[in-house]
Amino acid sequence: MIAHDRLRExxxxxxxxxxxxxxxxxxxxxxxxxxLRRDLDSLEKQxxxxxxxxxxxxxxxxxxxxxxxxxxxxxxxAKRQVAMAAVALVPDxxxxxxxxxxxCEVAARFLFARPSVRVITHSVPVLQVALSARAQVIxxxxxxxxxxxxxxxxxxxxxxxxxxxxxxxxxxxxVSAQGAFTTELTESRMKARxxxxxxxxxxxxxATKWESTAPVRFAELHGFSRWVSDDAWDPAARRAxxxxxxNLQFTK
Numbered sequence: 001m002i003a004h005d006r007l008r009e010x011x012x013x014x015x016x017x018x019x020x021x022x023x024x025x026x027x028x029x030x031x032x033x034x035x036l037r038r039d040l041d042s043l044e045k046q047x048x049x050x051x052x053x054x055x056x057x058x059x060x061x062x063x064x065x066x067x068x069x070x071x072x073x074x075x076x077x078a079k080r081q082v083a084m085a086a087v088a089l090v091p092d093x094x095x096x097x098x099x100x101x102x103x104c105e106v107a108a109r110f111l112f113a114r115p116s117v118r119v120i121t122h123s124v125p126v127l128q129v130a131l132s133a134r135a136q137v138i139x140x141x142x143x144x145x146x147x148x149x150x151x152x153x154x155x156x157x158x159x160x161x162x163x164x165x166x167x168x169x170x171x172x173x174x175v176s177a178q179g180a181f182t183t184e185l186t187e188s189r190m191k192a193r194x195x196x197x198x199x200x201x202x203x204x205x206x207a208t209k210w211e212s213t214a215p216v217r218f219a220e221l222h223g224f225s226r227w228v229s230d231d232a233w234d235p236a237a238r239r240a241x242x243x244x245x246x247n248l249q250f251t252k
Contacts, residue, residue, distance in 0.1 A: 017174075021055050105123065105126050157189060187218075203221075221244060
């Protein structure tokens with residue numbers, strides 16, 4: 001790969017994931033540590049990324065979670081592919097808990113077109129498009145987290161004690177062999193409880209989430225029935241992810 005293409009791909013990965021370990025970048029592109037430093041220095045001078053603690057970090061990631069609007073605009077085609085494949089798993093007559101998260105929102109739009117499906121969600125962005133849904137929609141209460149649009153807290157957790165679903169679609173900020181991760185404790189508790197309340201838990205996470213970074217683990221991979229992802233994987237990462245979770249399903 002020529003230097004220009006490598007720099008462009010590094011920038012794309014950092015924008016998509018928020019933060020990427022430098023060791024992972026060196027391995028992915030087959031360059032020395034010295035060459036990678038030069039690449040990152042060049043991108044940092046262009047203000048495309050910032051170098052922090054063994055990682056290349058997108059500038060917006062330094063100031064906490066990226067906005068819902070920003071995440072919605074990323075990897076649109078990958079999200080659509082993942083959402084369609086996940087929805088195809090759901091039989092008529094089933095109930096589906098749809099987690100907060102931009103890929104899950106896309107899946108909800110497909111589910112809403114099916115009158116025989118019941119959708120349960122604590123996502124306000126999902127509810128904003130639910131008025132035109134053909135599916136039945138159930139929503140628990142809770143405290144709003146504006147950055148993600150999720151209803152969380154004690155009221156939402158209490159509602160989960162009474163709600164059960166056949167399927168649960170859950171998103172993640174990062175995925176590794178150690179499990180699925182998110183950015184914040186209240187959302188982590190909701191995700192863990194949703195997963196426990198469903199007969200089949202499906203992780204919706206595209207290739208950019210693999211070995212990305214997030215501080216709070218909400219589930220081990222074996223807690224999911226299936227992980228649906230897109231097909232835009234580096235071959236080595238694809239093998240590693242499939243080894244960590246054999247029930248990983250690619251969209252193509």
